[in-house]
Amino acid sequence: MNDEKSEAGELGRMKLNKHWGYLFLILIIFIIPVFIKSEYYLHILILSVINIILTCSLRAIAVTGQVSIGHAGFKCIGAYTSTLIAMRLGFSPYLSMLIGGLAALMVAGIIAYPITRVRTVYFSMLTMFLGIVVTLVTSEWRSLTGGTTGIINIPSFGTTTVFGIGIDFNNKLPNLYLALILMVVVLIFLYSLDRSYIGMTLKAISQDESLAASIGINVARSKAIIFCMGCFIAGLAGGFYAHYWGILNPDSFGLFHSIYLLIYMIVGGTDRFIGAVIGAFVLTLLPEVSRVFQEYQPLVFVAVLYLVVFLLPKGMIDLPHQMRFLLRMVYQDRVKRNA
Protein backbone atom coordinates (compact mmCIF):
# COMPACT_ATOMS: atom_id res chain seq x y z
CA MET A 1 0.00 0.00 0.00
CA ASN A 2 2.79 2.38 0.98
CA ASP A 3 4.83 1.61 -2.15
CA GLU A 4 1.85 2.16 -4.38
CA LYS A 5 1.18 5.45 -2.67
CA SER A 6 4.62 6.84 -3.37
CA GLU A 7 4.44 5.62 -6.96
CA ALA A 8 1.21 7.41 -7.58
CA GLY A 9 2.98 10.58 -6.62
CA GLU A 10 1.81 13.81 -5.17
CA LEU A 11 -1.80 13.44 -6.25
CA GLY A 12 -2.26 10.09 -4.52
CA ARG A 13 -0.81 11.23 -1.23
CA MET A 14 -2.78 14.45 -1.24
CA LYS A 15 -6.00 12.57 -1.88
CA LEU A 16 -5.35 10.09 0.92
CA ASN A 17 -4.67 12.78 3.51
CA LYS A 18 -7.71 14.68 2.38
CA HIS A 19 -9.89 11.57 2.65
CA TRP A 20 -9.44 11.52 6.45
CA GLY A 21 -10.49 15.14 6.63
CA TYR A 22 -13.64 14.44 4.68
CA LEU A 23 -14.39 11.36 6.77
CA PHE A 24 -14.10 13.45 9.92
CA LEU A 25 -16.43 16.06 8.46
CA ILE A 26 -19.01 13.44 7.54
CA LEU A 27 -18.79 12.01 11.07
CA ILE A 28 -19.52 15.41 12.60
CA ILE A 29 -22.46 15.94 10.27
CA PHE A 30 -23.88 12.59 11.35
CA ILE A 31 -23.44 13.24 15.06
CA ILE A 32 -25.02 16.71 15.21
CA PRO A 33 -28.67 15.63 14.61
CA VAL A 34 -28.63 13.49 17.75
CA PHE A 35 -28.61 16.64 19.85
CA ILE A 36 -31.51 18.28 18.06
CA LYS A 37 -34.69 17.55 19.93
CA SER A 38 -37.11 19.88 18.16
CA GLU A 39 -39.19 18.12 15.50
CA TYR A 40 -39.51 21.42 13.68
CA TYR A 41 -35.76 21.97 13.31
CA LEU A 42 -35.31 18.40 12.16
CA HIS A 43 -37.87 19.07 9.46
CA ILE A 44 -36.01 22.20 8.34
CA LEU A 45 -32.75 20.27 8.25
CA ILE A 46 -34.30 17.55 6.11
CA LEU A 47 -35.58 20.17 3.68
CA SER A 48 -32.18 21.82 3.53
CA VAL A 49 -30.50 18.48 2.85
CA ILE A 50 -32.93 17.87 -0.03
CA ASN A 51 -32.17 21.36 -1.31
CA ILE A 52 -28.44 20.72 -1.11
CA ILE A 53 -28.85 17.59 -3.23
CA LEU A 54 -30.95 19.47 -5.78
CA THR A 55 -28.67 22.50 -5.93
CA CYS A 56 -25.56 20.38 -6.39
CA SER A 57 -27.16 18.44 -9.22
CA LEU A 58 -28.20 21.76 -10.77
CA ARG A 59 -24.63 22.99 -10.50
CA ALA A 60 -23.32 19.86 -12.20
CA ILE A 61 -25.44 20.78 -15.22
CA ALA A 62 -24.57 24.48 -14.96
CA VAL A 63 -20.84 23.72 -15.08
CA THR A 64 -21.15 23.10 -18.82
CA GLY A 65 -22.63 26.57 -19.24
CA GLN A 66 -26.26 25.44 -19.35
CA VAL A 67 -28.41 27.07 -16.68
CA SER A 68 -31.57 25.05 -16.15
CA ILE A 69 -34.68 26.85 -14.85
CA GLY A 70 -36.77 23.70 -14.84
CA HIS A 71 -34.93 21.60 -12.32
CA ALA A 72 -37.91 21.38 -9.95
CA GLY A 73 -39.81 19.81 -12.84
CA PHE A 74 -37.54 16.78 -12.65
CA LYS A 75 -37.96 16.65 -8.89
CA CYS A 76 -41.71 16.63 -9.61
CA ILE A 77 -41.41 13.76 -12.09
CA GLY A 78 -39.37 11.77 -9.58
CA ALA A 79 -41.77 12.50 -6.74
CA TYR A 80 -44.97 11.60 -8.58
CA THR A 81 -43.53 8.51 -10.29
CA SER A 82 -42.17 7.23 -7.02
CA THR A 83 -45.45 7.91 -5.20
CA LEU A 84 -47.68 6.32 -7.82
CA ILE A 85 -45.51 3.23 -8.13
CA ALA A 86 -45.40 2.80 -4.36
CA MET A 87 -49.15 3.37 -3.92
CA ARG A 88 -50.66 1.64 -6.95
CA LEU A 89 -48.17 -1.17 -7.47
CA GLY A 90 -47.15 -1.58 -3.85
CA PHE A 91 -43.42 -1.28 -4.44
CA SER A 92 -41.05 -0.63 -1.57
CA PRO A 93 -40.40 3.12 -1.22
CA TYR A 94 -36.65 2.54 -1.58
CA LEU A 95 -37.14 0.87 -4.93
CA SER A 96 -39.80 3.32 -6.10
CA MET A 97 -37.51 6.22 -5.22
CA LEU A 98 -34.91 4.77 -7.57
CA ILE A 99 -37.55 4.26 -10.26
CA GLY A 100 -38.61 7.87 -9.78
CA GLY A 101 -35.03 8.92 -10.46
CA LEU A 102 -34.94 6.71 -13.54
CA ALA A 103 -38.20 8.26 -14.79
CA ALA A 104 -36.63 11.73 -14.51
CA LEU A 105 -33.56 10.36 -16.28
CA MET A 106 -35.74 8.98 -19.08
CA VAL A 107 -37.58 12.26 -19.64
CA ALA A 108 -34.25 14.09 -19.57
CA GLY A 109 -32.81 11.58 -22.03
CA ILE A 110 -35.66 12.06 -24.47
CA ILE A 111 -35.38 15.84 -24.51
CA ALA A 112 -31.58 15.93 -24.10
CA TYR A 113 -30.93 15.60 -27.81
CA PRO A 114 -32.65 18.82 -28.92
CA ILE A 115 -32.21 20.71 -25.66
CA THR A 116 -28.44 20.44 -25.32
CA ARG A 117 -27.93 21.67 -28.86
CA VAL A 118 -29.08 25.17 -27.98
CA ARG A 119 -27.03 27.48 -25.83
CA THR A 120 -27.28 29.90 -22.91
CA VAL A 121 -30.60 31.74 -22.76
CA TYR A 122 -32.29 29.38 -25.19
CA PHE A 123 -31.43 26.42 -23.01
CA SER A 124 -32.78 28.23 -19.95
CA MET A 125 -35.98 29.09 -21.84
CA LEU A 126 -36.59 25.51 -22.96
CA THR A 127 -35.97 24.05 -19.50
CA MET A 128 -38.21 26.68 -17.94
CA PHE A 129 -41.12 25.73 -20.16
CA LEU A 130 -40.42 22.09 -19.55
CA GLY A 131 -40.74 22.71 -15.83
CA ILE A 132 -44.01 24.57 -16.39
CA VAL A 133 -45.37 21.80 -18.61
CA VAL A 134 -44.55 19.18 -15.98
CA THR A 135 -46.46 21.04 -13.26
CA LEU A 136 -49.35 21.67 -15.67
CA VAL A 137 -49.59 17.98 -16.50
CA THR A 138 -49.53 17.00 -12.84
CA SER A 139 -52.27 19.49 -11.95
CA GLU A 140 -54.51 18.65 -14.94
CA TRP A 141 -54.21 14.87 -15.13
CA ARG A 142 -56.59 14.44 -12.23
CA SER A 143 -57.28 10.71 -12.54
CA LEU A 144 -53.58 9.94 -12.12
CA THR A 145 -52.19 12.67 -9.91
CA GLY A 146 -55.23 13.92 -8.03
CA GLY A 147 -54.94 17.34 -9.66
CA THR A 148 -54.33 20.44 -7.59
CA THR A 149 -55.63 18.77 -4.43
CA GLY A 150 -52.65 16.47 -4.66
CA ILE A 151 -51.99 13.11 -3.09
CA ILE A 152 -52.02 12.35 0.60
CA ASN A 153 -51.10 9.34 2.72
CA ILE A 154 -48.03 8.49 0.69
CA PRO A 155 -46.35 5.49 2.30
CA SER A 156 -43.28 6.43 4.34
CA PHE A 157 -40.09 4.40 4.41
CA GLY A 158 -41.79 2.22 7.04
CA THR A 159 -40.01 0.40 9.81
CA THR A 160 -36.81 -1.56 9.52
CA THR A 161 -34.34 -3.15 11.87
CA VAL A 162 -30.67 -2.34 11.46
CA PHE A 163 -28.17 -4.13 13.74
CA GLY A 164 -31.02 -5.12 16.01
CA ILE A 165 -32.26 -1.55 16.47
CA GLY A 166 -35.79 -0.85 15.31
CA ILE A 167 -36.09 2.26 13.16
CA ASP A 168 -39.44 3.90 12.58
CA PHE A 169 -39.42 6.21 9.57
CA ASN A 170 -42.58 7.93 10.73
CA ASN A 171 -40.28 9.91 13.03
CA LYS A 172 -38.16 12.76 11.73
CA LEU A 173 -34.73 11.68 12.90
CA PRO A 174 -34.40 8.46 10.84
CA ASN A 175 -35.59 10.39 7.81
CA LEU A 176 -32.87 12.96 8.38
CA TYR A 177 -30.26 10.24 8.53
CA LEU A 178 -31.58 8.68 5.35
CA ALA A 179 -31.44 12.09 3.67
CA LEU A 180 -27.90 12.59 4.93
CA ILE A 181 -26.81 9.22 3.57
CA LEU A 182 -28.35 10.08 0.21
CA MET A 183 -26.65 13.46 0.31
CA VAL A 184 -23.23 12.07 1.15
CA VAL A 185 -23.43 9.51 -1.66
CA VAL A 186 -24.57 12.11 -4.17
CA LEU A 187 -21.99 14.68 -3.06
CA ILE A 188 -19.11 12.20 -3.14
CA PHE A 189 -20.13 11.19 -6.64
CA LEU A 190 -20.53 14.75 -7.91
CA TYR A 191 -17.39 15.95 -6.16
CA SER A 192 -15.28 13.14 -7.62
CA LEU A 193 -16.71 13.95 -11.01
CA ASP A 194 -15.92 17.62 -10.54
CA ARG A 195 -12.32 16.93 -9.49
CA SER A 196 -11.58 14.39 -12.22
CA TYR A 197 -10.55 15.25 -15.75
CA ILE A 198 -14.18 14.78 -16.79
CA GLY A 199 -15.10 17.78 -14.65
CA MET A 200 -12.36 19.65 -16.44
CA THR A 201 -13.75 18.77 -19.86
CA LEU A 202 -17.16 20.01 -18.74
CA LYS A 203 -15.65 23.31 -17.63
CA ALA A 204 -13.76 23.51 -20.91
CA ILE A 205 -17.04 23.15 -22.80
CA SER A 206 -18.54 26.08 -20.92
CA GLN A 207 -15.60 28.29 -21.89
CA ASP A 208 -15.35 27.57 -25.60
CA GLU A 209 -17.40 24.91 -27.33
CA SER A 210 -15.69 24.98 -30.71
CA LEU A 211 -12.23 24.91 -29.17
CA ALA A 212 -13.32 21.97 -27.03
CA ALA A 213 -14.54 20.17 -30.14
CA SER A 214 -11.31 20.98 -31.98
CA ILE A 215 -9.26 18.95 -29.50
CA GLY A 216 -11.66 16.03 -29.62
CA ILE A 217 -14.24 16.60 -26.89
CA ASN A 218 -17.67 15.30 -27.86
CA VAL A 219 -19.50 18.45 -26.81
CA ALA A 220 -23.09 17.40 -27.50
CA ARG A 221 -22.73 14.02 -25.80
CA SER A 222 -20.96 15.39 -22.73
CA LYS A 223 -23.64 18.03 -22.26
CA ALA A 224 -26.44 15.48 -22.71
CA ILE A 225 -24.91 12.98 -20.27
CA ILE A 226 -24.35 15.49 -17.48
CA PHE A 227 -27.86 16.87 -18.02
CA CYS A 228 -29.32 13.38 -17.62
CA MET A 229 -27.20 12.71 -14.53
CA GLY A 230 -28.32 15.94 -12.88
CA CYS A 231 -31.96 15.18 -13.64
CA PHE A 232 -31.63 11.63 -12.29
CA ILE A 233 -30.38 13.02 -8.99
CA ALA A 234 -33.22 15.56 -8.94
CA GLY A 235 -35.71 12.74 -9.50
CA LEU A 236 -34.15 10.76 -6.68
CA ALA A 237 -34.44 13.76 -4.34
CA GLY A 238 -38.06 14.19 -5.43
CA GLY A 239 -38.82 10.56 -4.59
CA PHE A 240 -37.30 10.96 -1.17
CA TYR A 241 -39.26 14.16 -0.57
CA ALA A 242 -42.55 12.45 -1.45
CA HIS A 243 -42.04 9.52 0.90
CA TYR A 244 -40.76 11.71 3.68
CA TRP A 245 -43.43 14.40 3.59
CA GLY A 246 -46.34 12.12 2.69
CA ILE A 247 -48.21 14.82 0.78
CA LEU A 248 -47.74 15.86 -2.83
CA ASN A 249 -49.02 18.96 -4.51
CA PRO A 250 -48.05 20.30 -7.95
CA ASP A 251 -47.68 23.80 -6.47
CA SER A 252 -44.57 22.81 -4.55
CA PHE A 253 -42.71 22.08 -7.80
CA GLY A 254 -43.51 25.30 -9.61
CA LEU A 255 -41.30 27.73 -11.42
CA PHE A 256 -40.42 29.47 -8.16
CA HIS A 257 -38.84 26.36 -6.75
CA SER A 258 -36.57 26.12 -9.79
CA ILE A 259 -35.63 29.76 -9.50
CA TYR A 260 -34.89 29.39 -5.80
CA LEU A 261 -32.54 26.53 -6.56
CA LEU A 262 -30.78 28.79 -9.05
CA ILE A 263 -30.51 31.52 -6.42
CA TYR A 264 -29.06 29.07 -3.88
CA MET A 265 -26.42 28.13 -6.42
CA ILE A 266 -25.51 31.68 -7.40
CA VAL A 267 -25.55 33.11 -3.89
CA GLY A 268 -23.42 30.24 -2.65
CA GLY A 269 -20.92 30.77 -5.44
CA THR A 270 -20.45 28.88 -8.67
CA ASP A 271 -16.67 28.84 -8.81
CA ARG A 272 -16.25 26.05 -6.32
CA PHE A 273 -18.14 22.87 -5.58
CA ILE A 274 -18.81 23.73 -1.94
CA GLY A 275 -20.59 26.96 -2.97
CA ALA A 276 -23.79 25.19 -3.95
CA VAL A 277 -23.83 23.28 -0.65
CA ILE A 278 -23.34 26.40 1.46
CA GLY A 279 -25.82 28.45 -0.57
CA ALA A 280 -28.56 25.83 -0.32
CA PHE A 281 -27.97 25.25 3.39
CA VAL A 282 -27.82 28.88 4.48
CA LEU A 283 -30.67 30.11 2.33
CA THR A 284 -32.99 27.28 3.37
CA LEU A 285 -32.33 28.04 7.02
CA LEU A 286 -32.50 31.81 6.61
CA PRO A 287 -36.30 32.20 6.38
CA GLU A 288 -36.65 30.08 9.50
CA VAL A 289 -34.04 31.99 11.47
CA SER A 290 -35.63 35.26 10.45
CA ARG A 291 -39.00 34.05 11.69
CA VAL A 292 -39.02 36.75 14.34
CA PHE A 293 -39.56 39.31 11.60
CA GLN A 294 -42.67 37.41 10.50
CA GLU A 295 -44.26 39.26 7.60
CA TYR A 296 -40.94 40.89 6.66
CA GLN A 297 -39.36 37.53 5.90
CA PRO A 298 -39.18 38.00 2.12
CA LEU A 299 -37.55 41.38 2.76
CA VAL A 300 -34.82 39.73 4.80
CA PHE A 301 -34.30 37.26 1.99
CA VAL A 302 -34.03 40.03 -0.57
CA ALA A 303 -31.68 42.02 1.67
CA VAL A 304 -29.34 39.05 1.95
CA LEU A 305 -29.47 38.57 -1.81
CA TYR A 306 -28.56 42.21 -2.44
CA LEU A 307 -25.76 42.12 0.10
CA VAL A 308 -24.26 39.02 -1.46
CA VAL A 309 -24.56 40.26 -5.03
CA PHE A 310 -22.91 43.60 -4.27
CA LEU A 311 -20.41 42.69 -1.58
CA LEU A 312 -19.59 39.11 -2.57
CA PRO A 313 -20.06 38.87 -6.32
CA LYS A 314 -18.33 35.50 -6.30
CA GLY A 315 -20.80 34.15 -3.76
CA MET A 316 -20.67 33.22 -0.10
CA ILE A 317 -17.59 31.06 -0.62
CA ASP A 318 -15.68 34.26 -1.25
CA LEU A 319 -16.47 35.56 2.26
CA PRO A 320 -13.20 34.48 3.97
CA HIS A 321 -11.14 36.01 1.18
CA GLN A 322 -13.08 39.26 1.28
CA MET A 323 -12.85 39.40 5.07
CA ARG A 324 -9.08 39.00 4.91
CA PHE A 325 -8.96 41.75 2.33
CA LEU A 326 -11.07 44.03 4.51
CA LEU A 327 -9.05 43.32 7.65
CA ARG A 328 -5.82 44.04 5.85
CA MET A 329 -7.19 47.35 4.64
CA VAL A 330 -8.28 48.34 8.15
CA TYR A 331 -4.96 47.23 9.60
CA GLN A 332 -2.89 49.13 7.06
CA ASP A 333 -5.01 52.19 7.63
CA ARG A 334 -4.25 52.06 11.36
CA VAL A 335 -0.54 51.58 10.72
CA LYS A 336 -0.56 54.66 8.51
CA ARG A 337 -2.37 56.72 11.11
CA ASN A 338 0.04 55.71 13.85
CA ALA A 339 3.05 56.54 11.72
Add this chain to the structure above:
Amino acid sequence: MLETKNLTKNFKGVQAVNHLNLIVNSGEIVGLIGPNGAGKTTVFNLITGYLRPTEGKVILNGKDITGQKPHVIAMKGIIRTFQLDRIFHNFNVIQNIEIASYLYAGIGLCEAIWNTSGYRNKYHETSQSAEKILKFVGLEDKRDEMARHLSHGHQKLLGIAIALAAKPKVLLLDEPLGGMNSSEVEKTLGIIGEIRKQGTAILLVEHNMQAVMKICDRIVVLNFGMEIARGLPEEIQKNQEVIQAYLGTKRLLPSIT
Protein backbone atom coordinates in the same frame (compact mmCIF):
# COMPACT_ATOMS: atom_id res chain seq x y z
CA MET B 1 -1.52 12.24 -45.79
CA LEU B 2 -4.29 14.84 -45.92
CA GLU B 3 -5.95 15.34 -49.26
CA THR B 4 -8.93 17.35 -50.48
CA LYS B 5 -10.63 16.54 -53.76
CA ASN B 6 -12.77 19.14 -55.52
CA LEU B 7 -13.63 20.70 -52.18
CA THR B 8 -16.46 23.18 -52.73
CA LYS B 9 -18.60 25.28 -50.41
CA ASN B 10 -21.47 27.53 -51.42
CA PHE B 11 -22.98 30.02 -48.99
CA LYS B 12 -26.37 30.85 -50.52
CA GLY B 13 -24.92 31.31 -53.99
CA VAL B 14 -21.57 32.73 -52.93
CA GLN B 15 -18.80 30.32 -53.76
CA ALA B 16 -16.53 30.52 -50.74
CA VAL B 17 -14.38 27.63 -51.86
CA ASN B 18 -14.34 26.39 -55.43
CA HIS B 19 -13.03 22.95 -56.44
CA LEU B 20 -9.95 23.00 -54.29
CA ASN B 21 -7.43 20.19 -54.50
CA LEU B 22 -4.86 20.09 -51.75
CA ILE B 23 -2.30 17.53 -50.67
CA VAL B 24 -0.28 17.79 -47.47
CA ASN B 25 2.28 15.08 -46.77
CA SER B 26 3.79 14.29 -43.40
CA GLY B 27 6.79 16.39 -42.52
CA GLU B 28 5.75 19.02 -44.98
CA ILE B 29 4.53 22.59 -44.50
CA VAL B 30 2.05 23.77 -47.08
CA GLY B 31 1.18 27.45 -47.05
CA LEU B 32 -2.35 28.55 -47.91
CA ILE B 33 -2.35 32.23 -48.71
CA GLY B 34 -4.62 34.77 -50.33
CA PRO B 35 -6.19 38.16 -49.72
CA ASN B 36 -8.76 38.62 -46.94
CA GLY B 37 -11.99 36.81 -47.66
CA ALA B 38 -10.34 34.41 -50.08
CA GLY B 39 -11.81 31.42 -48.25
CA LYS B 40 -8.77 30.18 -46.35
CA THR B 41 -10.50 29.82 -42.99
CA THR B 42 -13.49 28.24 -44.75
CA VAL B 43 -11.13 25.57 -46.06
CA PHE B 44 -10.06 24.89 -42.46
CA ASN B 45 -13.66 24.67 -41.34
CA LEU B 46 -14.45 22.25 -44.15
CA ILE B 47 -11.51 19.99 -43.39
CA THR B 48 -12.13 19.87 -39.64
CA GLY B 49 -15.88 19.30 -39.91
CA TYR B 50 -17.14 22.66 -38.62
CA LEU B 51 -18.77 23.13 -42.02
CA ARG B 52 -20.11 20.52 -44.39
CA PRO B 53 -18.78 20.80 -47.93
CA THR B 54 -21.30 21.28 -50.74
CA GLU B 55 -19.21 19.06 -52.93
CA GLY B 56 -15.95 17.21 -52.81
CA LYS B 57 -14.08 15.04 -50.37
CA VAL B 58 -11.61 15.26 -47.52
CA ILE B 59 -9.34 12.25 -47.34
CA LEU B 60 -7.00 11.30 -44.49
CA ASN B 61 -4.57 8.45 -45.14
CA GLY B 62 -6.78 7.14 -47.94
CA LYS B 63 -9.96 7.19 -45.84
CA ASP B 64 -12.88 9.47 -46.61
CA ILE B 65 -13.67 11.67 -43.59
CA THR B 66 -15.95 14.18 -45.31
CA GLY B 67 -18.75 15.62 -43.20
CA GLN B 68 -17.84 13.94 -39.92
CA LYS B 69 -18.24 15.76 -36.62
CA PRO B 70 -15.39 18.04 -35.48
CA HIS B 71 -14.53 15.93 -32.44
CA VAL B 72 -14.42 12.74 -34.51
CA ILE B 73 -12.05 14.35 -36.98
CA ALA B 74 -9.93 15.68 -34.12
CA MET B 75 -9.68 12.18 -32.66
CA LYS B 76 -8.45 10.96 -36.05
CA GLY B 77 -5.53 13.34 -35.80
CA ILE B 78 -6.48 16.51 -37.65
CA ILE B 79 -6.10 19.32 -35.14
CA ARG B 80 -6.63 22.98 -35.90
CA THR B 81 -5.89 26.24 -34.20
CA PHE B 82 -8.08 29.32 -34.44
CA GLN B 83 -7.46 32.75 -35.86
CA LEU B 84 -8.39 34.59 -32.68
CA ASP B 85 -6.90 33.69 -29.33
CA ARG B 86 -9.11 30.74 -28.66
CA ILE B 87 -7.92 29.26 -25.40
CA PHE B 88 -9.65 28.21 -22.19
CA HIS B 89 -9.56 31.59 -20.46
CA ASN B 90 -10.55 30.40 -16.98
CA PHE B 91 -7.92 27.67 -16.78
CA ASN B 92 -4.30 28.29 -15.99
CA VAL B 93 -1.69 27.57 -18.64
CA ILE B 94 -0.83 24.03 -17.63
CA GLN B 95 -4.52 23.06 -17.31
CA ASN B 96 -5.09 24.30 -20.85
CA ILE B 97 -2.52 21.81 -22.09
CA GLU B 98 -3.50 18.99 -19.73
CA ILE B 99 -7.15 19.02 -20.79
CA ALA B 100 -6.16 18.03 -24.31
CA SER B 101 -3.63 15.47 -23.07
CA TYR B 102 -6.21 13.67 -20.91
CA LEU B 103 -8.47 12.97 -23.85
CA TYR B 104 -5.77 10.92 -25.53
CA ALA B 105 -4.70 9.00 -22.44
CA GLY B 106 -7.66 6.61 -22.68
CA ILE B 107 -9.08 7.20 -19.21
CA GLY B 108 -12.45 5.61 -18.44
CA LEU B 109 -15.27 7.40 -16.66
CA CYS B 110 -15.42 5.10 -13.64
CA GLU B 111 -11.64 5.00 -13.38
CA ALA B 112 -11.54 8.77 -13.12
CA ILE B 113 -14.32 8.98 -10.55
CA TRP B 114 -13.00 6.26 -8.25
CA ASN B 115 -9.41 7.50 -8.60
CA THR B 116 -7.93 4.02 -9.15
CA SER B 117 -4.18 3.45 -9.19
CA GLY B 118 -4.37 2.94 -12.95
CA TYR B 119 -5.92 6.36 -13.27
CA ARG B 120 -3.25 7.91 -11.10
CA ASN B 121 -0.50 6.39 -13.25
CA LYS B 122 -2.11 7.66 -16.43
CA TYR B 123 -2.62 11.01 -14.76
CA HIS B 124 1.06 11.12 -13.91
CA GLU B 125 2.02 10.30 -17.51
CA THR B 126 -0.29 12.88 -19.03
CA SER B 127 0.85 15.63 -16.70
CA GLN B 128 4.44 14.83 -17.61
CA SER B 129 3.72 15.00 -21.32
CA ALA B 130 1.89 18.27 -20.72
CA GLU B 131 4.97 19.67 -18.97
CA LYS B 132 7.06 18.60 -21.96
CA ILE B 133 4.79 20.49 -24.35
CA LEU B 134 4.86 23.50 -22.04
CA LYS B 135 8.65 23.52 -22.20
CA PHE B 136 8.59 22.95 -25.94
CA VAL B 137 6.64 26.13 -26.62
CA GLY B 138 8.66 28.00 -24.00
CA LEU B 139 5.88 28.96 -21.61
CA GLU B 140 7.27 27.18 -18.55
CA ASP B 141 7.65 30.42 -16.57
CA LYS B 142 3.94 31.13 -17.13
CA ARG B 143 2.92 27.65 -15.96
CA ASP B 144 0.44 28.64 -13.22
CA GLU B 145 -0.80 31.90 -14.65
CA MET B 146 -4.42 32.28 -15.71
CA ALA B 147 -4.64 31.97 -19.47
CA ARG B 148 -6.67 35.17 -19.76
CA HIS B 149 -3.83 37.16 -18.20
CA LEU B 150 -1.31 36.15 -20.85
CA SER B 151 -0.12 38.56 -23.50
CA HIS B 152 -1.42 38.18 -27.04
CA GLY B 153 1.71 36.46 -28.33
CA HIS B 154 1.74 34.00 -25.45
CA GLN B 155 -1.94 33.23 -25.97
CA LYS B 156 -1.17 32.37 -29.58
CA LEU B 157 1.63 30.07 -28.43
CA LEU B 158 -0.70 28.48 -25.90
CA GLY B 159 -3.18 27.85 -28.72
CA ILE B 160 -0.48 25.90 -30.55
CA ALA B 161 0.42 24.07 -27.34
CA ILE B 162 -3.21 22.99 -26.86
CA ALA B 163 -3.26 21.67 -30.41
CA LEU B 164 0.03 19.81 -29.86
CA ALA B 165 -1.30 18.15 -26.71
CA ALA B 166 -4.08 16.65 -28.84
CA LYS B 167 -1.40 14.63 -30.68
CA PRO B 168 -1.92 15.92 -34.24
CA LYS B 169 -0.95 13.97 -37.33
CA VAL B 170 -2.06 16.91 -39.42
CA LEU B 171 -1.87 20.37 -37.87
CA LEU B 172 -3.84 23.24 -39.35
CA LEU B 173 -2.51 26.58 -38.16
CA ASP B 174 -4.76 29.58 -38.75
CA GLU B 175 -2.62 32.73 -38.66
CA PRO B 176 -0.31 31.60 -35.85
CA LEU B 177 1.86 34.72 -36.28
CA GLY B 178 -0.95 37.29 -36.32
CA GLY B 179 -0.16 40.29 -34.10
CA MET B 180 3.26 39.05 -33.00
CA ASN B 181 6.42 41.15 -32.93
CA SER B 182 9.45 40.08 -34.94
CA SER B 183 11.24 38.23 -32.13
CA GLU B 184 8.06 36.32 -31.29
CA VAL B 185 7.65 35.49 -34.99
CA GLU B 186 11.18 34.07 -35.07
CA LYS B 187 10.49 31.95 -32.00
CA THR B 188 7.15 30.66 -33.31
CA LEU B 189 8.66 29.80 -36.68
CA GLY B 190 11.30 27.80 -34.84
CA ILE B 191 8.58 25.90 -33.01
CA ILE B 192 6.66 25.20 -36.21
CA GLY B 193 9.89 23.95 -37.81
CA GLU B 194 10.42 21.58 -34.87
CA ILE B 195 6.88 20.22 -35.20
CA ARG B 196 7.53 19.52 -38.87
CA LYS B 197 10.68 17.60 -37.98
CA GLN B 198 8.60 15.24 -35.83
CA GLY B 199 6.77 14.18 -39.00
CA THR B 200 3.58 16.19 -38.59
CA ALA B 201 1.92 17.49 -41.72
CA ILE B 202 1.24 21.21 -41.43
CA LEU B 203 -1.17 23.39 -43.35
CA LEU B 204 -0.45 27.04 -42.64
CA VAL B 205 -2.63 30.07 -43.23
CA GLU B 206 -0.68 33.26 -42.69
CA HIS B 207 -0.49 36.85 -43.87
CA ASN B 208 3.13 37.42 -42.92
CA MET B 209 4.60 36.79 -46.40
CA GLN B 210 8.22 36.87 -45.30
CA ALA B 211 7.59 34.09 -42.82
CA VAL B 212 5.50 32.09 -45.27
CA MET B 213 8.16 32.26 -47.96
CA LYS B 214 10.80 31.26 -45.46
CA ILE B 215 9.16 28.23 -43.89
CA CYS B 216 6.78 26.69 -46.42
CA ASP B 217 7.76 23.84 -48.73
CA ARG B 218 4.91 24.53 -51.12
CA ILE B 219 2.35 27.30 -51.37
CA VAL B 220 -1.22 27.39 -52.66
CA VAL B 221 -2.76 30.77 -53.41
CA LEU B 222 -6.51 31.34 -53.16
CA ASN B 223 -8.56 34.25 -54.42
CA PHE B 224 -12.36 34.34 -54.17
CA GLY B 225 -12.29 30.66 -53.31
CA MET B 226 -10.44 29.73 -56.49
CA GLU B 227 -6.92 28.40 -56.60
CA ILE B 228 -4.95 30.86 -58.71
CA ALA B 229 -1.46 29.51 -58.25
CA ARG B 230 0.56 26.80 -56.61
CA GLY B 231 4.22 25.95 -56.42
CA LEU B 232 7.46 26.61 -54.61
CA PRO B 233 7.83 29.89 -52.71
CA GLU B 234 10.18 31.37 -55.32
CA GLU B 235 7.71 30.61 -58.11
CA ILE B 236 4.84 32.19 -56.22
CA GLN B 237 6.79 35.39 -55.57
CA LYS B 238 7.23 35.88 -59.31
CA ASN B 239 3.73 34.81 -60.31
CA GLN B 240 1.95 37.65 -62.08
CA GLU B 241 -1.54 36.55 -61.13
CA VAL B 242 -0.66 36.42 -57.44
CA ILE B 243 0.79 39.91 -57.52
CA GLN B 244 -2.37 41.13 -59.20
CA ALA B 245 -4.58 39.49 -56.58
CA TYR B 246 -2.69 41.18 -53.77
CA LEU B 247 -2.01 44.57 -55.34
CA GLY B 248 -4.82 44.94 -57.88
CA THR B 249 -4.54 45.02 -61.68
CA LYS B 250 -2.12 47.23 -63.50
CA ARG B 251 -4.92 48.90 -65.41
CA LEU B 252 -6.02 50.79 -62.32
CA LEU B 253 -2.61 52.16 -61.50
CA PRO B 254 -2.25 54.72 -64.32
CA SER B 255 -5.61 56.26 -63.47
CA ILE B 256 -4.41 56.94 -59.94
CA THR B 257 -1.12 58.50 -60.98
